[in-house]
Amino acid sequence: MQLTEEQLLAAYRRMREIREFDDRLHTENTMGDIPGFIHLYSGEEAVAVGVCENLTEKDYITSTHRGHGHCIAKGCDIHSMMLEIFGKDEGLCHGKGGSMHIADLNKGMLGANGIVGGGPPLAIGAALTAKTLKTGGIGLSFTGDGGSNQGMTFEALNMAVVLKLPVVFIFENNGFGEGTGHDYAVGSKDIAGRAAGFGLPAQKVDGTDFFAVYEAAHQAIERARRGEGPSVIETLTNRFYGHFEGDPGLVRSKEEIDDIKAHKDPLKIFREKVKDQIDAAKLDAIDAESQAKVDDAVAKARSARYPDVSQLLTDVYVSY
Known part of the structure; x- marks a missing residue:
């Protein structure tokens, strides 16, 4: 598909902001000021952005424990995200969600999710709502290779087919469910092939x-919008860091990680593919702007106030 320069620059900006955001958290987390676990998305930017550039605010996504990239790709505010991760009152969830449960319903981001495989059932709920109310929107879930093995993921795939829902399931296969290899944990060795057995x-x-992700996502999303039902896309990708911040990363050698960063970096691949269309200086400017934006977000998050103790029990339970 041919994208305009404006579209290409917007996509690169999203990817660069994700990289700057999570690379900075890799450093900030060592300072001891961020509560809770953090799982970084660096190295997988092409998936979140390639998918979400096809979405609108009437579409809803669900995420995983590794959700910063999905949030930024769906349009969540970086300053509000950083405030949330630092546990501050002005964060997207008033500091109560943190990294693993960050959400912004106004942007169609139903939340990162600490439950492995917890996203697909929520996505089909969003899709059923869209179909029932005829909003023209879709539901879409991001799930890891580990989450692809969960029973509730299988149930969501089956129900999506049975009800012919406007939903797309994205499986981000980065090779490891924490420290367990995909080739060991996925009996069929093929997430997409197994999913096809459900009839989609x-x-x-x-x-x-x-570009590969964008085109595949465009086809699946437009299919869903036309009322033709659900689809699955398995993306083969790599995370630069360990499963979580503090993970010693013993499942991969330093040489393997260095090779991934050198030859499988989505931002480098993007720049190489558009070098004849876009002046490199424009991409360099985005690099600098993204770094400055993240620097500002960190500075403001550090100086922001924590929630007052009187808010401890607010937003904990829903009252009907």
């Missing part, structure tokens, strides 16, 4: 290539 189209794409 499923394909596998290179998750380091924004």
